[in-house]
Amino acid sequence: MGRPRVVFVDDPDELGRVGADLAVETITRDPASWVVVATGRTPMGLYAELASRRRAGLIHTDQITAVQLDEYLGLGAGDRRSLLGWMRRSFLEPLEIPDDRVMTLPLDGDLVRGCSAFDEAIEDRGGLDLAILGLGENGHLGFNEPPSDDEARTRKVQLSPVTIEANARYWGAASDVPSEAVTVGLHSLLAARRIVLVVSGEAKHEIVREVVDGPVGPAVPASYLQEAEGDVTVVVDRAAWGSDRVPRAT
């Protein structure tokens, strides 16, 4: 247990390369890794970098299992806003991961039962090897909205106005963003053997400092990374952190 390692990078390109280095290390050590994969804009460079390293024969992704991190509720089949669709385009297709190696979240039927089966499958398998995560402007991981504590399980959630507003950037307007979602819970995420949190852009300036240096608690769900048992790296670019490269008062 300890504070996350903070790696400072200049810009989104370097963030993609450094994040990919960490992911490659895990996948090379354990080719059958279970990897939870965030959507959002920040990890896109990391995924593009992984795809190009794969094309160059530098990594093999033919045994990894990809685990969905979050999904909106209430979308019809083929909806352009599907986060699984985004995950397919950005991660699964470029890395040629077939459907039978993708663990998707339950979206209908008995969600309580489906979500606990999802967590059990992860637990039975021995947990996640790698979590590639982005940071919400309100400190969420996946859709673990504040308040969420470190025991939070995979579940249905209501999205906060801040998150709906932030997600509107992807889909057009706030009215295009569904108000409910399913997210992998913090409990499973925090137990991952390696966590890579990628943070980019000025809008994350205040929250990333709270995540790394602030008090740990449900008001900033990502702050629990400070207490995670695994290997946690926050890769943050200059626009997000600012120019002083000192993660905390010592």
Ligand code: GLP
């Ligand atoms: C979204 C998603 C998260 C994502 C985060 C940051 O709401 N639920 O999984 O990591 O917000 O997104 P971005 O990288 O676009 O800032």
